Amino acid sequence: MEDNTKDINPNSSKPEDKDNKKKPVSEGRRDAIKALATVPVLGAMAYGVYKKRKSEVRYNASSEMFRFKSDVAPLPAVSADDKIIRLGLIGFGIRGKQLMQGLGFATPEFVEDLIQQSKKDSSNNAYKDFVEQEDLRVEIVAVCDIFDTYATEAVAAGSNIHREGKNGKLGTPPKKYRTYQELLADPDVDAVVIATPDHWHGTMAMAAANAGKHVYVEKPMTWTVPETYLLRETIKRTGIVFQLGHQNRQIEAYERARQIIEKNLLGKITLVETGTNRNDPNGAWVYPIHPDANPKTVDWKQFEGDPERIKEYLDYMTSANLAGYVGPEARDKFSLERFFRWRCWWDYSTGLSGDLLTHEYDAMNQILKLGIPSSASSSGGIYFFKDGRTVPDVLQTVFEYTDRGLTMLYSATLANQFNRSRKIMGHDATMEVGSTLTVTVDPQSDQYREKIDKGIIKPGEPFYTYVPGRSVDAVTTATEKYFAERGLLYSFIGGKRYNTTFLHLKEWLQCIRTGATPSCNIDRGFEEAITAHMGTRAYLEGRRMYWDKEKEEITRG
Amino acid sequence: MDTSQYTKTQLVLLVILRVLIGWYFLYEGLSKVFAPNWSAYGYLMDSKGIFASLFTAIAENPTLLSIANFANIYGLILIGLSLILGLFANVGQIGAIFFLALYYLSHPPLINATYILPAEGSYLWVDKNLIMMSALLVLMVFPNSVCIGLDRFLKKNSTKAQRS
Numbered sequence: 222m223e224d225n226t227k228d229i230n231p232n233s234s235k236p237e238d239k240d241n242k243k244k245p246v247s248e249g250r251r252d253a254i255k256a257l258a259t260v261p262v263l264g265a266m267a268y269g270v271y272k273k274r275k276s277e278v279r280y281n282a283s284s285e286m287f288r289f290k291s292d293v294a295p296l297p298a299v300s301a302d303d304k305i306i307r308l309g310l311i312g313f314g315i316r317g318k319q320l321m322q323g324l325g326f327a328t329p330e331f332v333e334d335l336i337q338q339s340k341k342d343s344s345n346n347a348y349k350d351f352v353e354q355e356d357l358r359v360e361i362v363a364v365c366d367i368f369d370t371y372a373t374e375a376v377a378a379g380s381n382i383h384r385e386g387k388n389g390k391l392g393t394p395p396k397k398y399r400t401y402q403e404l405l406a407d408p409d410v411d412a413v414v415i416a417t418p419d420h421w422h423g424t425m426a427m428a429a430a431n432a433g434k435h436v437y438v439e440k441p442m443t444w445t446v447p448e449t450y451l452l453r454e455t456i457k458r459t460g461i462v463f464q465l466g467h468q469n470r471q472i473e474a475y476e477r478a479r480q481i482i483e484k485n486l487l488g489k490i491t492l493v494e495t496g497t498n499r500n501d502p503n504g505a506w507v508y509p510i511h512p513d514a515n516p517k518t519v520d521w522k523q524f525e526g527d528p529e530r531i532k533e534y535l536d537y538m539t540s541a542n543l544a545g546y547v548g549p550e551a552r553d554k555f556s557l558e559r560f561f562r563w564r565c566w567w568d569y570s571t572g573l574s575g576d577l578l579t580h581e582y583d584a585m586n587q588i589l590k591l592g593i594p595s596s597a598s599s600s601g602g603i604y605f606f607k608d609g610r611t612v613p614d615v616l617q618t619v620f621e622y623t624d625r626g627l628t629m630l631y632s633a634t635l636a637n638q639f640n641r642s643r644k645i646m647g648h649d650a651t652m653e654v655g656s657t658l659t660v661t662v663d664p665q666s667d668q669y670r671e672k673i674d675k676g677i678i679k680p681g682e683p684f685y686t687y688v689p690g691r692s693v694d695a696v697t698t699a700t701e702k703y704f705a706e707r708g709l710l711y712s713f714i715g716g717k718r719y720n721t722t723f724l725h726l727k728e729w730l731q732c733i734r735t736g737a738t739p740s741c742n743i744d745r746g747f748e749e750a751i752t753a754h755m756g757t758r759a760y761l762e763g764r765r766m767y768w769d770k771e772k773e774e775i776t777r778g
Numbered sequence: 779m780d781t782s783q784y785t786k787t788q789l790v791l792l793v794i795l796r797v798l799i800g801w802y803f804l805y806e807g808l809s810k811v812f813a814p815n816w817s818a819y820g821y822l823m824d825s826k827g828i829f830a831s832l833f834t835a836i837a838e839n840p841t842l843l844s845i846a847n848f849a850n851i852y853g854l855i856l857i858g859l860s861l862i863l864g865l866f867a868n869v870g871q872i873g874a875i876f877f878l879a880l881y882y883l884s885h886p887p888l889i890n891a892t893y894i895l896p897a898e899g900s901y902l903w904v905d906k907n908l909i910m911m912s913a914l915l916v917l918m919v920f921p922n923s924v925c926i927g928l929d930r931f932l933k934k935n936s937t938k939a940q941r942s
Contacts, residue, residue, distance in 0.1 A: 258927075
């Protein structure tokens with residue numbers, strides 16, 4: 222029995238024996254299987270990645286289609302040999318201060334404030350950006366503002382040549398002039414920056430050009446229609462370097478957008494949608510009133526305007542039965558509201574057309590080379606800010622370009638800030654234009670029919686996105702787009718943050734040195750001013766305005 | 779922990795956890811390799827919390843940023859491979875916890891912190907990074923790559939070396 226039992230399990234002791242000597246083949250294999258068990262997971266990953274990459278083929282298709290000739294070249298650096306340009310500044314209000322900062326000048330108080338802000342919040346780069354902003358090789362030699370406090374501040378800013386805070390070392394202070402005429406008579410002034418209310422733009426720009434000074438003037442370049450022709454004629458005759466203050470000319474994305482249009486990637490364009498949405502008192506021109514302002518510190522007589530311009534304005538308003546829009550207060554009556562919030566009254570302002578439509582128009586004029594529309598019609602009203610203003614806070618203007626076969630719509634409200642993108646709508650695709658560009662292919666496109674059918678292009682989904690500061694023309698991730706739209710990627714450009722005002726001034730100054738023509742020259746300014754005036758007149762008169770191309774005249778329907 | 783005491787189910791589940799975390803890391807790394815010009819810049823600039831200034835300083839220094847980008851991409855890939863293959867899994871897990879800790883510290887789910895890229899869930903103090911860190915700690919105290927994974931060979935070789 223015992224023997225039998227042994228016989229029944231003859232191999233029972235074998236494994237122990239083998240363990241002492243040598244592994245069995247089967248266990249070695251099991252070892253290997255256990256060690257390598259998870260390796261196939263890598264195969265699954267490889268397969269997944271391959272499939273995913275293949276599905277992204279449309280990305281490559283878009284990068285091929287959207288390949289551009291070259292990147293937008295940044296303006297060359299200012300060299301130490303460049304001639305110093307001596308500037309005069311007319312107007313040191315909200316925009317005048319921004320322009321001076323663009324030139325590298327601010328009051329010590331302002332700089333001190335930036336320093337304190339950056340001390341409180343280390344992520345605040347405003348001070349660093351300002352101090353590190355390229356030196357444009359300019360001197361502020363003369364300033365003029367009809368409000369004494371602003372004039373004094375302008376002197377302080379102009380002399381703060383080292384961009385220092387309180388108790389810093391100042392340079393020679395600029396001369397302070399009481400009137401712009403005196404400033405323009407100063408032979409030390411090579412060029413002027415004009416940042417006054419609209420009703421002074423044209424008059425001052427003409428006077429400056431006639432005095433041989435180069436001009437940078439804020440938009441819109443004119444307040445009345447007649448002076449628009451006069452200004453164009455003056456600039457052309459004098460040959461000075463003229464730049465209209467549309468800093469958006471420097472937005473890299475617009476140049477890309479122009480190239481996309483040039484390549485006809487959108488197909489036949491029939492509709493352009495632009496607009497303005499703002500929803501705060503400041504955005505509706507209810508600017509703060511300075512506590513130091515009073516009839517003694519403000520030169521009201523000068524504020525009233527140039528008599529010739531006022532006559533042109535009143536002639537038009539009377540002849541078109543628009544006397545109800547004039548005033549309502551007498552022009553010679555001192556008013557702090559009118560002085561600081563001048564944009565609210567036609568007596569000084571060009572309204573939404575001149576202030577905000579111009580930005581939208583200029584963007585589209587850059588991209589589409591629109592020129593002056595064949596007609597304009599407008600509607601709107603004062604629906605929210607019932608504060609005694611005469612200019613509307615809601616405005617819709619429709620411009621027809623019959624030669625081009627397209628309509629441009631401008632739609633604005635100052636009592637809602639919902640984000641509406643600018644859209645250029647073509648038969649084959651729609652392009653949204655902002656600081657980034659997005660092209661979405663239309664499901665009914667003919668140009669992309671084959672690609673849509675093959676599934677290479679998914680219509681209705683963003684097909685191409687351009688993010689400034691990147692050299693690769695491929696579809697970017699949603700993340701990157703998100704970051705770019707919030708301005709986080711801009712510091713990649715030359716390692717510095719984008720300040721379009723600085724770039725626009727720099728372009729003007731470089732043109733003065735080289736004799737080249739700036740991007741927003743007098744012809745662009747003329748097109749824009751006429752377009753804005755057509756929109757305004759259509760609103761005021763409540764009827765369509767036409768542009769007679771031959772006679773270069775705005776005519777009624 | 780003596781791995782031979784695990785039941786089969788325990789071992790399989792531990793390995794699945796390890797492989798899944800490895801997959802997550804590996805694909806995060808690979809996707810950055812394939813994304814043209816990928817950079818951690820935006821993510822770092824969007825940092826919040828007490829270490830935010832440290833992370834934004836890295837982003838704003840081109841040299842540090844390129845080091846961070848390189849370390850992130852290849853770190854993620856190596857960690858992913860380590861966890862999936864069970865090769866030097868301990869080192870991989872420590873690396874994974876280190877990376878997750880950095881992500882957690884740069885984007886802590888604080889009461890008032892909002893990020894440009896909103897998270898896909900709602901978090902208060904605890905987020906998925908923190909949970910994954912805990913899961914990795916669990917894996918470290920319950921080692922399994924010596925059973926299922928290439929570390930099995932290493933263990934065998936080291937015991938052999940000790941014997942001879």
